[in-house]
């Protein structure tokens with residue numbers, strides 16, 4: 480009754496494909512964000528200390544797997560039997576004590592049991608919260624290993640959650656990102672991804688792609704059965720409609736990366752313009768040395784700040800000028816490297832001095848790059864008399880902002896400009912691509928779709944167009960780690976009435 484073609488499952492394991500018998504009704508497939516993968520049910524029980532190394536108020540040993548409860552019962556002396564999602568008091572016994580009195584209580588713990596499948600990993604899971612003494616936790620860990628548990632690999636609890644279909648790949652990655660977050664904005668971004676924001680954004684694109692594939696598959700499989708072969712214009716339209724959301728998603732990587740990884744901003748300009756003073760203003764402490772003598776800053780001075788939750792590494796540099804002393808020359812060479820490497824540039828002009836050749840060159844060098852230009856020392860009366868100078872600076876591509884590192888004037892606006900430049904509003908956007916893996920999956924999808932569109936234009940047979948479409952789908956699925964073959968089959972049967 481149903482024929483599987485190899486090309487349909489290129490890149491996926493055919494063992495996952497279960498043709499669903501057609502039962503005569505038309506049913507739209509529901510978008511399923513977390514389909515259960517063929518879960519290799521965990522056969523072993525893993526154990527790890529889940530709290531960071533070192534001493535603390537509480538330390539947690541976590542067990543997951545079919546033997547988790549059995550091992551826990553042996554591991555500690557429970558006051559009451561384990562029950563799903565209930566905390567139980569227990570004694571931790573010093574089982575290594577070989578004295579005559581035998582195993583004495585060495586600690587008291589709270590044990591929480593989560594029965595499969597209602598646990599983080601979907602397996603039976605036990606958390607033993609003892610006091611955060613590395614000695615006690617180590618004792619528990621070693622005893623658990625003796626009782627048959629295996630030391631967990633890094634991320635293995637979350638991996639089990641993924642394998643059981645509890646989390647998709649982007650959600651699993653978000654767990655890691657949340658733990659690694661250094662700012663609240665990063666944590667919020669990770670939390671929204673953990674909630675499935677990225678998967679939800681990809682879902683409608685995938686749905687449309689699956690529908691197109693279903694349309695072509697049906698046309699091929701049942702061409703003899705009076706079903707029209709999909710017209711070329713219809714295929715072109717379907718592919719065309721997928722382009723804007725994919726392009727938007729791909730473009731979100733530029734902002735997602737900023738939230739995830741942060742940025743570097745080099746502060747450059749002539750000596751004595753006030754670079755170090757502005758640097759200190761931005762880091763809110765006297766980090767870099769400020770003197771009235773030009774050429775004070777020789778080496779790069781860096782400091783990491785959080786600008787409204789966006790991690791920003793500020794680099795104060797040596798003033799750019801013709802230097803005669805070797806140390807300053809080396810410093811200037813480093814400044815130029817920092818300028819080349821930074822993703823953002825802050826050009827500091829001295830409002831009391833006319834533009835010099837070095838500054839003109841600098842301004843044209845940063846044109847087209849994300850840069851902020853400031854006219855510093857605007858508190859000095861002479862600054863306002865240099866009209867010729869200001870108008871020249873203002874005629875550049877990036878209109879300068881007046882600041883005073885001395886009075887603090889313009890610093891708040893400067894922060895806003897830097898932030899706007901850095902994020903382009905990323906903090907509020909949900910479902911951003913935050914890793915290169917995400918970006919590459921989407922890029923591959925786009926390329927495969929462009930190939931499909933080209934093939935369609937060239938009147939290539941639908942079987943061949945399908946290869947490109949499956950490639951696009953496979954890439955899209957690699958983002959969330961989902962498998963889709965069943966969805967496609969279900970869609971073919973549910974959207975077309977082929978009752979015969």
Ligand SMILES: Nc1nc2c(ncn2[C@@H]2O[C@H](COP(=O)(O)OP(=O)(O)O)[C@@H](O)[C@H]2O)c(=O)[nH]1
Nearest residue numbers: 751752753754755756769770771856883884885
């Ligand atoms: N009046 C005034 N003086 C400033 C301002 N910014 C920096 N200065 C002074 O200019 C001199 C050089 O400042 P510094 O930050 O070391 O400049 P850098 O060489 O560019 O790093 C110091 O004496 C600062 O106190 C400003 O906005 N207004």
Ligand SMILES: [Mg+2]
Nearest residue numbers: 754755775776
């Ligand atoms: Mg300096």
